[in-house]
Amino acid sequence: MSVAQIQVLLVEDEPAQREVLAYNLEAEGYVVRQAQNGEEAMLLISEAAPDLIILDWMMPFMSGIEVCRQVKTQPETRAIPVIMLSARSEEVDAVRGLDTGADDYVMKPYNLRELMARVRNQLRRTRPAAVGAVLTHDDITLNPETHRVTRGDAEVKLGPTEYRLLVTFMEKQGRVLNREQLLDLVWGRDIYVDTRTVDVHIARLRKVLKGQGGKDPIRTVRGTGYSLG
Numbered sequence: 001m002s003v004a005q006i007q008v009l010l011v012e013d014e015p016a017q018r019e020v021l022a023y024n025l026e027a028e029g030y031v032v033r034q035a036q037n038g039e040e041a042m043l044l045i046s047e048a049a050p051d052l053i054i055l056d057w058m059m060p061f062m063s064g065i066e067v068c069r070q071v072k073t074q075p076e077t078r079a080i081p082v083i084m085l086s087a088r089s090e091e092v093d094a095v096r097g098l099d100t101g102a103d104d105y106v107m108k109p110y111n112l113r114e115l116m117a118r119v120r121n122q123l124r125r126t127r128p129a130a131v132g133a134v135l136t137h138d139d140i141t142l143n144p145e146t147h148r149v150t151r152g153d154a155e156v157k158l159g160p161t162e163y164r165l166l167v168t169f170m171e172k173q174g175r176v177l178n179r180e181q182l183l184d185l186v187w188g189r190d191i192y193v194d195t196r197t198v199d200v201h202i203a204r205l206r207k208v209l210k211g212q213g214g215k216d217p218i219r220t221v222r223g224t225g226y227s228l229g
Helices: 015-027 038-047 064-073 091-100 112-126 160-171 179-187 195-210
Strands: 007-011 031-035 052-056 082-086 104-107 135-137 140-143 148-151 154-156 218-221 225-228
Touching: 007 015, 007 038, 015 031, 015 112, 031 038, 038 052, 038 064, 052 064, 052 112, 064 082, 064 091, 082 091, 082 112, 091 104, 104 112, 135 160, 140 160, 160 179, 160 195, 160 225, 179 195, 179 225, 195 218
Parallel strands: 007 031, 007 052, 052 082, 082 104
Antiparallel strands: 135 140, 140 148, 148 154, 218 225
8 A cells, every 4th residue: 555645744743653653654665754742733734735744732832622623624725634643532532632633543552553544544534545545537447556546448558747646636625726736736836847838738638638539537617627527
């Protein structure tokens, strides 16, 4: 199961716990960025949004609850799954964490295997292709394990960039993505690419998909961006 390119932000103020958890996440194949307090976490999130956040509740400067609240109230980050870690074992604390927007709540001391399973479970919802799930949209099927794309009964041959574009669209079906978002998701923030390049590759993707018959699955939203469906 490939988890390449999945970015996990680990926010934990206890160095020993942070080191152990980071080691286990990296052993699973995730790219891990680390923060030791809430303020550092918000700075890292503003620089590059992660695919998932593992967040300790009790931290100096800014609590995990406040970090979660800010993440979940900002449109550009509210879809990021947040797993809250806490030594607070009262039911009311778990309810408060979930009410703040956390997607999962894990009490310390936690079982590492269980925590890794919870991480995978959250990523199946938000990054299904990255954890090996087959994606479908109408008559289009994408298998990330084999990198095979079909439309109906015909195989679709895509270049690497067009393939990544299709994965992005299929993981975020129905969402309108602007060119800047597509650049970040497909090319990455570390590479400079002109926004017009996005249009060129979307045109190529459309041509190949339409070549297999059927309607154009990619919708242009004038003045905003593109969406699948």
